[in-house]
Amino acid sequence: MTDKKIIAIDLDGTTLYSDGVTVSDYTKQIFKSVQDQGHHIIIATGRPYRMALQIYQELELDTPMINFNGAMISIPGQHWPHALSKHVDKAMVFELIKEEERFELDFLAAEFRRKFFINAFDKANPQIFGIDSFEAYHQMRMDKLDDDPNAILLQTRITDKLLLASQINDHFDNQVNISAWGGQNGILEIVPKGISKASALAHYLDVTGQDVANLIAFGDEHNDVEMLGFAGTGYAMKNASDVLLAHADHQIAYTNDEDGVAKTLERLFL
Template identity: 50%
Template sequence: MTKKIIAIDLDGTLLHSDETISTYTVETLKKVEALGHTIIIATGRPYRMAINYYRQLGLKTPMINFNGSLVHLPEQDWPHELDIRLDPKYIWKLLDIKEEIELDFLATEYRDKLFINFDHRDQIDPKLFGLKEITDELELVANKISTGPNALLMKTRAKDKYALAQNIKEQFNHDIEVDSWGGPLNILEFSPKGVNKAMALQHLLTALNLDKKDLIAFGDEHNDTEMLAFAQTGYAMKNANPILLEFADQQLPWTNNEDGVAKQLEQLFLT
């Protein structure tokens, strides 16, 4: 059997709604990897909020974070590491229009740190950032920004986050990427222009001397469109945002809470 590269999103895809991975899924992915297939986490999450899942799965492969602006081998030096930064001017541009975009907070995300503006500090849920509490040291002020972040994250009170994402892209002349989170939270995430999971996977395939024809991918949300279109076979979860379906080759009959990824991999490789 040809060895496959399997790119998997986390939230809404591999993770249950309570942000856990089932024992069944962990065991299934380990069996698939033992057959020689390569499993890649491809997530919009920052490194600090994905590394525990990487360790739980026992992975040794590169990981894609921030929708592609960070491609790295966790806790190791890797000559093919990709670390793309967003021009910090967009931090201040977004804060300049914070009333117009109904901003609750804006967070600047780096591999190992973040800063958040405190205009609506009561709206900042520490769990959203993998933290126990929001401390004063995290306040976003100009003298803390010495380099551009890998990504920006904002929560808005706007009723239609998808329309807002499009409006912001147009306002900034499509010079940045704006994607939405799934679920009920009105969260938008910003990446440098041209950065997405497909771009990151192409970089990774080139670095590992692998072929796109052997790539399969699983996703559920707006930020997975390019990845599913790029893969030889792209699977949308049963719970996927309808926006994603036209980019997928197939929609799974199972949701993330039903271990859809593991069930599909079991059918493909273990039966």
């Protein structure tokens, strides 16, 4: 492969180890070597900006970062004229609170670039939000929610997350896009209609004049479906969900805990 590539990487279950924190030294070394050849690595994650920034810095990236499953694209530390920030109507937050028994919700949270507000602490793991414990100012109140959030995060007791996602979408007349997180945590993330990691990558390709044929993407879960389907070449991890596999061009032989992304990039480019 001689053309310069855009390499979109999911974080959780893909680039990071299963502790949700660790990027191996091997991965950092491979990423640096790949970038030194002129290829561009772009983080595309469901995580908010505040929970991905440290990883971005560890990887020594200077490319745009995609957060909230595509609702935000920006270059940290720079004024990038093509930055985008999309928002969900805050009225949906209060509507979901009214329907929390129907949808069997443990909690829901309004997510912003640097902050979040959550309606219940007792059944929520603060580590989901990148903190050790909740503080009083994290408590959701109507007077605090004066802006539209980038995303709504919720945890459900319903086992079939994808069915619930469809029901919530119907409730809002298909005006949102809902993705499920991996694992057994029952987490769903709501962003505006038409927004996905793929839509953010399409915006990046458009403003930089690059061809989608040169886009490579790595992912493991439901929120990577559009991205892998859009990319010129889509790679699903060994640990990928069955939902994603149908949209991938290849499934790699290694998991996230086995540095699957880095091993594939080493084979392709180094």
